[in-house]
Each structure stands twice: as C-alpha cells, then as structure tokens.
Amino acid sequence: MRLILASANPGKLREFGEAASRHGIAVEQLPGIQSLPPCVEDGLTFEANAHKKALHYSVFVKGPVFADDSGIAVEALAGAPGVRSARFAGPHANDQANNQELLAKLAAAGLEHVPARRLAHYLCVIALAERGRLLTSVEGRADGLILGEPRGSGGFGYDPLFFYPPLGKTFAELTPQEKFAVSHRGEAFRKLLDYLLRTA
Amino acid sequence: MRLILASANPGKLREFGEAASRHGIAVEQLPGIQSLPPCVEDGLTFEANAHKKALHYSVFVKGPVFADDSGIAVEALAGAPGVRSARFAGPHANDQANNQELLAKLAAAGLEHVPARRLAHYLCVIALAERGRLLTSVEGRADGLILGEPRGSGGFGYDPLFFYPPLGKTFAELTPQEKFAVSHRGEAFRKLLDYLLRTA
Numbered sequence: 018m019r020l021i022l023a024s025a026n027p028g029k030l031r032e033f034g035e036a037a038s039r040h041g042i043a044v045e046q047l048p049g050i051q052s053l054p055p056c057v058e059d060g061l062t063f064e065a066n067a068h069k070k071a072l073h074y075s076v077f078v079k080g081p082v083f084a085d086d087s088g089i090a091v092e093a094l095a096g097a098p099g100v101r102s103a104r105f106a107g108p109h110a111n112d113q114a115n116n117q118e119l120l121a122k123l124a125a126a127g128l129e130h131v132p133a134r135r136l137a138h139y140l141c142v143i144a145l146a147e148r149g150r151l152l153t154s155v156e157g158r159a160d161g162l163i164l165g166e167p168r169g170s171g172g173f174g175y176d177p178l179f180f181y182p183p184l185g186k187t188f189a190e191l192t193p194q195e196k197f198a199v200s201h202r203g204e205a206f207r208k209l210l211d212y213l214l215r216t217a
Numbered sequence: 218m219r220l221i222l223a224s225a226n227p228g229k230l231r232e233f234g235e236a237a238s239r240h241g242i243a244v245e246q247l248p249g250i251q252s253l254p255p256c257v258e259d260g261l262t263f264e265a266n267a268h269k270k271a272l273h274y275s276v277f278v279k280g281p282v283f284a285d286d287s288g289i290a291v292e293a294l295a296g297a298p299g300v301r302s303a304r305f306a307g308p309h310a311n312d313q314a315n316n317q318e319l320l321a322k323l324a325a326a327g328l329e330h331v332p333a334r335r336l337a338h339y340l341c342v343i344a345l346a347e348r349g350r351l352l353t354s355v356e357g358r359a360d361g362l363i364l365g366e367p368r369g370s371g372g373f374g375y376d377p378l379f380f381y382p383p384l385g386k387t388f389a390e391l392t393p394q395e396k397f398a399v400s401h402r403g404e405a406f407r408k409l410l411d412y413l414l415r416t417a
Contacts (some may be wrong), residue, residue: 130360130383130384130399131360132336132360132361132362132382133333133336133360135331135382136333160331160332160333162328162362162382163382164382164385165382165383165384165385166385167383180382180385182332182335182362182363182364182365182380183329183330183365184365185364185365185366185368185380198352200332202364
C-alpha cells in the first residue's frame, strides 16, 4: 500500500515512513507540495486543521492523502498554546522563542512550584482523505509536564520542556524511536495504520 | 536561644541545626531520648503525631521542645501512604522496600502514563511544646510527582522517587542545602523560626 503525506516536513516523513514500513506500507511526500496553493490553517482545533489540510491536498493527487495537526496544551494556561503552538511567540517564531514564551507565560500565571499547574499534554490529529472526501480521523495524546528549563537536543517544538514521567525524561532526551513509541503523533499514526490494515 | 529536638535522627538534627544557627538559635537533641519511654505515634494525621511527640517529650526536660512528623501523599492512592509513609511496606520496612511498595501500588492503581495520577506532595508538621503545653504548630508542603524509577542517592524516604519540577530533579538529586530550601521540612522549620523570632 502507498500512502501520501501532505507535509513538506522531512522529519515527519521519516517518522511516519519508518513506522509504516514495518506493516508493508510506503509513505511518500505529496509530489511538488511546495508549489501547490497552500492550505490556510485557521481552524480552531487540531481536528479542523488536520481535516482541512488532508481535504485540501487530496484533490491534487490520486490515492489516500493524510495530514496531521498537533500542538501542546498547558493546564495553567487554560489549554494554550493549543492550535497556536507553532506561532505562540509570533507569526514566524522558532522553537526557542516559543519555548521561552511558554515559560514566561507560566511564570506570569503564578504558582510555578505547584506541579498540577505544569501539567500539559500534546495532541495530534491525523486525517485521511481521498479526492476531497474524508476517510477517517484519529487522535493521539501524550501527557507530561512543563519543566522550568529546557533539557535535551532531540525532537522539536516544545520537546525540551515536555517531561514524560514514566520515562523520567523530556521528549528531547529520547531517541526518535523511543519518542514515537509514546508520543501523541506515534499513537495517532498507529491508529491510522490500524484503520488502513482493517479496511485494506 | 536554645531549642530541643525530640528526635534521635542525626540527619534531622543536622538539617535543623544548620538552618537555626544562622538566626543565633542552637538546636540540641533531647538528652537521653533513647532511654525515655517512647511516644506511640498512632495519630491519624501528621499534626496529631507531631503534637503528641512534642507534648510527650516536653515533660522530661526544661525549655521548648519541638518534634516533627512528615510523609508523602500520592494523588492516585487517595493520599496514601500519608501517616504510614515510614511503614508503608510493613512495620520494619526500609526506604527501598517502601519505595518499591509505592511503585507497585501506583501500577496497580492504573493510568500510570497520566502524570496527574503521579502528583504527590510531602507534608511536614512541626509542633513546639514546653512542660506539657503546646506553644505552636506549623506546616510545610512540597509539591512534586512520583517517577517511574528511583533517581539520586541523597535524602531519605521517598526522595529518589519525588521529582520536583521547578528544579527538574528528584529530592535525592539535591544537596542537603538545596533540598532544605524547597522541602516541606524546610518550609515548616522556617515558619517555626519565624514564630520564635517574633515571640522572643
């Protein structure tokens, strides 16, 4: 089986590709995605954005196309940054600026020494579409808490601040394989594979 | 000023002594405490046990006597081990056995990957008594969460499992000074010193 990823992110292609290959499924990037009209990700939820992206790109190619949208929600910030995770510190913010913004907002929210305020979860929604029709939508979640300072150099996004208690490490301290085994994105993708293998 | 500690624990004497000496207060162990009739610590709360201990020992000596009782409460275990912290794995359990018992109980409670279930706090109550009369009682608290496996060799009790997010370390990974600055026992003792300096 061949599955098309609607993303220009090489990290995602590698992660998804490795996991899918074990089930005889090949993941390929949507050819020429960067020259197609872009999808405006203005949804209020991860689900809305993932659906929008998968549907948008599915009309340009034959076969099933999947897209993911993901981000982090922090307890003390009432679920922020949420869908604004990638641009929390501004429209073109990088990971470091977003991480600093998160720590600043946490400090401003107060009670930093109370870990319940630091609880956070990553969410990932993956949508699968074909020729403008939504086939399925699945969700993955990873629960952790925000540390006081970044730790580790792996991963991306808020990974250096996202501490995963069962392993006693931040997501940035895990190998890509360790991370995918417990991450929101890994969980969602395993659900997508379940769907594909069940309906194949 | 001279303050008498109703405990045979040399670690506590050192911790309290260091903190008090900065305020010109000398902490001494109750002379011959091991040959006095023991206090039965059968209270249902840390407060009850601390009061009982301070009152019990205060009749054997001149001057103010203080005693502390402390332990850990875990969210997923509805506050256990609580006052049974020191004997969670049995009447003569050591720290290692108690730590293992805590991890086993957490696993049995389920949802181990959800950090909100791992939230825990240490509590410490210090009571001050003189000649059978309670002078004051103060409480300190430290909030953290229980890791999946022990880490660090300092401290005692559940310290290797007790992760303190603002510092990103377990209590067993802190120096005695670092720990006393943020611990339940440190907070309670600073409140006791406040009381003493205010009423001196």
